[in-house]
Amino acid sequence: MANKKMLVMFLMGIIFFLSLVSTSTWTDNYDTGLQIYLKMNESAGTDQFYDSHKGINITLTDDHLAGIIGNGYGTTAGTTTGNTTIGHSGEMTISTWVWQNGSTSDYYLCSYHDGTEAGSVCWVMDANEKMTMYAHDGTGLKSVSNIDIPLSPQLWTMTVNDTTLARYINGTFNQSVALDGSFPAYSVPIYIGSSSQGANKGTGANYDEFAIWNRTLNDSEILGLWNNSAGLTYVGEPLVAPLFTENYQNYSISAGVSTLQNYTLNITYNSHFYNVSAKFFFNGTMYSATATKDTNQTIFKYNGLSIKKAMVGNQQFYWTMNFTNSSETGNLKNTTFSNQTINPMIFGLCNATLTNPYVNFTFQDESDNSALSAKLDTSTFYYWITTASLNQTYTYSQTANQTNYTFCFSPIDSIINLDASLQYSNTGFPQRRWDNTGIYSNLTNQTTLYLLPTASGIYVTYQIISAADQPITDVYVTAEREISGVWTEMGNGFTGSDGGITFWLNPDYVHRITTSKTGYDTQVLSHTPTQSQYTIVLGQVITTTTEDFGRGVYFSTRPSEWFLINNTHYIFNLSLTSNYWTLTEFGFVLTNSSGTNLGSNSSTTGTGGIVSLNITSGNHSRITMNYYYLTGGNYTNFTRTWTVGEQDYGFSIKTFFDDLKVYIDAGIFGLNDFSVTLLVFIFIFITVGLISLTTGFQSPLAILIEITVLVTLFDFVLGMVSRPFGDAIPIATILSWIALTGYGIKEALIK
Amino acid sequence: MVMNLKGQAMLVGLMLGIMGFMAAMIFIDPLVDVIREARASDQLDCSNASISDGTKSTCLLVDITLPAFIGVVIGLAGWYISAKFV
Numbered sequence: 005m006a007n008k009k010m011l012v013m014f015l016m017g018i019i020f021f022l023s024l025v026s027t028s029t030w031t032d033n034y035d036t037g038l039q040i041y042l043k044m045n046e047s048a049g050t051d052q053f054y055d056s057h058k059g060i061n062i063t064l065t066d067d068h069l070a071g072i073i074g075n076g077y078g079t080t081a082g083t084t085t086g087n088t089t090i091g092h093s094g095e096m097t098i099s100t101w102v103w104q105n106g107s108t109s110d111y112y113l114c115s116y117h118d119g120t121e122a123g124s125v126c127w128v129m130d131a132n133e134k135m136t137m138y139a140h141d142g143t144g145l146k147s148v149s150n151i152d153i154p155l156s157p158q159l160w161t162m163t164v165n166d167t168t169l170a171r172y173i174n175g176t177f178n179q180s181v182a183l184d185g186s187f188p189a190y191s192v193p194i195y196i197g198s199s200s201q202g203a204n205k206g207t208g209a210n211y212d213e214f215a216i217w218n219r220t221l222n223d224s225e226i227l228g229l230w231n232n233s234a235g236l237t238y239v240g241e242p243l244v245a246p247l248f249t250e251n252y253q254n255y256s257i258s259a260g261v262s263t264l265q266n267y268t269l270n271i272t273y274n275s276h277f278y279n280v281s282a283k284f285f286f287n288g289t290m291y292s293a294t295a296t297k298d299t300n301q302t303i304f305k306y307n308g309l310s311i312k313k314a315m316v317g318n319q320q321f322y323w324t325m326n327f328t329n330s331s332e333t334g335n336l337k338n339t340t341f342s343n344q345t346i347n348p349m350i351f352g353l354c355n356a357t358l359t360n361p362y363v364n365f366t367f368q369d370e371s372d373n374s375a376l377s378a379k380l381d382t383s384t385f386y387y388w389i390t391t392a393s394l395n396q397t398y399t400y401s402q403t404a405n406q407t408n409y410t411f412c413f414s415p416i417d418s419i420i421n422l423d424a425s426l427q428y429s430n431t432g433f434p435q436r437r438w439d440n441t442g443i444y445s446n447l448t449n450q451t452t453l454y455l456l457p458t459a460s461g462i463y464v465t466y467q468i469i470s471a472a473d474q475p476i477t478d479v480y481v482t483a484e485r486e487i488s489g490v491w492t493e494m495g496n497g498f499t500g501s502d503g504g505i506t507f508w509l510n511p512d513y514v515h516r517i518t519t520s521k522t523g524y525d526t527q528v529l530s531h532t533p534t535q536s537q538y539t540i541v542l543g544q545v546i547t548t549t550t551e552d553f554g555r556g557v558y559f560s561t562r563p564s565e566w567f568l569i570n571n572t573h574y575i576f577n578l579s580l581t582s583n584y585w586t587l588t589e590f591g592f593v594l595t596n597s598s599g600t601n602l603g604s605n606s607s608t609t610g611t612g613g614i615v616s617l618n619i620t621s622g623n624h625s626r627i628t629m630n631y632y633y634l635t636g637g638n639y640t641n642f643t644r645t646w647t648v649g650e651q652d653y654g655f656s657i658k659t660f661f662d663d664l665k666v667y668i669d670a671g672i673f674g675l676n677d678f679s680v681t682l683l684v685f686i687f688i689f690i691t692v693g694l695i696s697l698t699t700g701f702q703s704p705l706a707i708l709i710e711i712t713v714l715v716t717l718f719d720f721v722l723g724m725v726s727r728p729f730g731d732a733i734p735i736a737t738i739l740s741w742i743a744l745t746g747y748g749i750k751e752a753l754i755k
Numbered sequence: 756m757v758m759n760l761k762g763q764a765m766l767v768g769l770m771l772g773i774m775g776f777m778a779a780m781i782f783i784d785p786l787v788d789v790i791r792e793a794r795a796s797d798q799l800d801c802s803n804a805s806i807s808d809g810t811k812s813t814c815l816l817v818d819i820t821l822p823a824f825i826g827v828v829i830g831l832a833g834w835y836i837s838a839k840f841v
Contacts, residue, residue: 567791597797625796647795650802655790660818663801667811670804 028228030239037219041238045074071212072235078210079197099161101212104153111199123190141183148179163220175230248273261349262394266307286321315346351387354412361448364410370454377405386423464533465506475503479521483507553638556584568648577616586610590633597626677726715740779828
């Protein structure tokens with residue numbers, strides 16, 4: 005017997021010993037729900053921690069120190085934090101080895117901003133090196149209370165689900181607190197070594213083997229992580245290879261102001277994610293990119309970025325991609341920075357630094373074709389490369405005669421648009437004007453401008469009018485003369501509000517005057533300008549067809565009534581059909597009497613239909629429906645207005661007396677209670693008299709009945725008779741009924 | 756059985772009377788709308804006791820329009836019936 009007992013005790017001793025020395029291994033169940041695993045094994049000199057699970061590099065700056073397995077991590081420098089790039093979906097386990105490094109009052113990890121965000125978590129160390137673990141369940145922060153943070157590593161684990169926040173120390177349950185049935189999903193990442201989503205970077209926390217699961221581990225799993233103080237680390241390859249591979253980017257190394265630039269990013273991303281979107285950041289501004297997807301290769305494009313003058317210099321740009329799948333969001337990843345040099349756009353008179361000539365102006369005497377020098381009284385140049393709205397302006401004038409004026413542009417390889425206006429002259433040569441808009445390049449444009457001596461020319465004014473004898477403004481007029489067999493421009497410009505434009509022309513030669521304006525026929529007048537004024541009639545371009553955009557369009561509106569009651573819901577609708585025109589759009593806009601928009605609805609059905617809007621009539625006094633339809637580029641609209649007022653019950657005679665009472669109370673025509681009573685008396689007197697006269701009802705009883713009825717009507721019903729004993733006592737009615745009753749009793753007694 | 760001339764005249768008269776009465780009744784709804792429109796706050800503003808005496812008088816006339824119209828219609832109907840059938 006004793007031997008048996010000894011045998012049993014021996015066996016139990018073996019079991020106990022084995023249980024003490026047994027070690028855990030990383031089994032498949034630990035992979036389930038694993039979101040991130042930071043071994044933190046990097047050595048000094050690198051600041052990238054590799055998420056062993058997803059293969060994501062996470063930047064954690066500061067100390068790399070000896071950990072429980074390999075190296076650990078300490079926030080001693082307090083310079084920055086890394087974030088785990090994940091939130092949670094309503095249930096989680098956080099496990100890490102922690103120990104203090106002597107600093108106090110620190111955050112070990114945190115995902116909340118100010119502690120009010122449902123679903124956020126936080127581990128906070130106070131000034132006494134005690135840790136509190138928080139979780140926000142939607143009604144407030146719940147926590148497991150202070151416990152000392154050890155000087156040597158301990159495995160601390162927190163599990164949170166809808167009902168419980170639990171803390172385990174070294175694999176053993178330590179403390180828990182109930183949650184209010186909710187732990188909402190929260191997308192903000194958990195930041196290591198900081199609070200407030202990356203703020204308040206800490207200096208007092210050490211970590212190792214940091215892991216997050218999107219489920220609550222059970223007790224034996226947590227005990228396995230402790231592994232008899234030896235710890236357990238993630239084994240195996242990352243489940244997911246690096247998120248993406250950048251194949252190439254396309255962009256111009258340099259770009260000029262006013263150009264439109266295109267940017268392309270081509271990546272191949274991991275099939276673990278089914279979707280990826282990207283945003284393009286340039287000069288600190290975010291632009292949404294469009295994506296073209298081909299299996300796992302995606303090309304992002306941002307086209308048409310307007311390069312502005314303010315961007316001149318070296319600009320950095322990058323792409324931020326967001327990788328998602330059914331369970332994971334917030335996987336943001338940036339490309340490295342790229343650079344683009346934005347060149348300034350400079351146009352001006354050529355000088356030592358601006359040396360690429362684009363246009364050169366020289367001058368000739370029109371009378372003998374000899375070379376001249378000239379003053380540039382004014383000149384204005386608007387120039388741009390691609391986008392006219394981003395044009396820049398250059399003005400220049402020169403009061404001394406020069407033989408030529410050469411203007412340069414930088415950057416040299418650009419083709420530019422130039423809108424130029426010059427006024428030039430010389431002594432004895434009246435001023436002429438030259439306007440031109442054209443495209444220029446570094447193949448220098450040679451332009452000869454002509455001047456005509458005072459003795460050789462006359463001022464000729466061309467008056468441009470319509471067939472209705474009305475002056476036409478903004479007509480572009482050019483005056484040309486044939487020189488050496490080539491029609492050469494002597495002047496150009498736009499007519500003013502008087503329809504006139506004046507040129508300095510040589511009356512000895514035939515000139516060709518061309519006038520043009522959109523909407524009018526272009527006129528070419530060839531003549532010798534010997535007079536000071538000519539009139540040119542521009543024929544208007546005649547539209548050959550006049551469309552009736554109302555053809556085949558039928559519509560009706562609702563509500564059908566014209567008067568609406570305040571604070572009542574009405575369905576306003578427009579029923580419109582079009583059996584001839586194809587409608588681009590139709591609909592309506594409702595406004596009140598002050599023009600405030602109350603709502604609108606529209607449709608793009610080509611044949612029409614019904615569009616409705618249910619709104620309350622509120623306290624508006626009027627509601628106007630502006631209904632319209634668009635077809636063939638034509639906008640046609642109509643309006644309908646409803647009057648809105650308080651609920652009433654029609655306009656019976658009662659309304660008349662109600663208003664009459666109100667107006668009498670307000671003193672209409674100076675009437676007061678007595679005068680109204682007097683009027684009522686006169687009315688009753690005349691009425692009873694007329695009835696007696698016309699019907700023969702002259703007995704005292706009949707007259708009393710008539711009087712009593714009328715008095716009751718005017719006093720008791722309508723309240724138009726004075727009540728000296730208060731409104732509650734209709735004394736006239738009472739007296740008339742007493743009189744009638746008394747007389748009736750008397751008659752009865754007599755009979 | 757062929758109705759005599761007086762009977763036919765009475766029947767036609769009855770039909771005309773009914774038609775006239777219906778026509779008059781049809782006018783009541785638009786008349787009510789017109790009255791509402793006239794009494795609205797951006798027109799006569801009859802519900803406002805601070806308007807001028809002239810406007811108040813106009814309001815009273817507008818108020819009495821519908822009862823007067825109905826009274827006239829009924830009166831005409833009474834006259835027509837008494838003239839034709841009594």
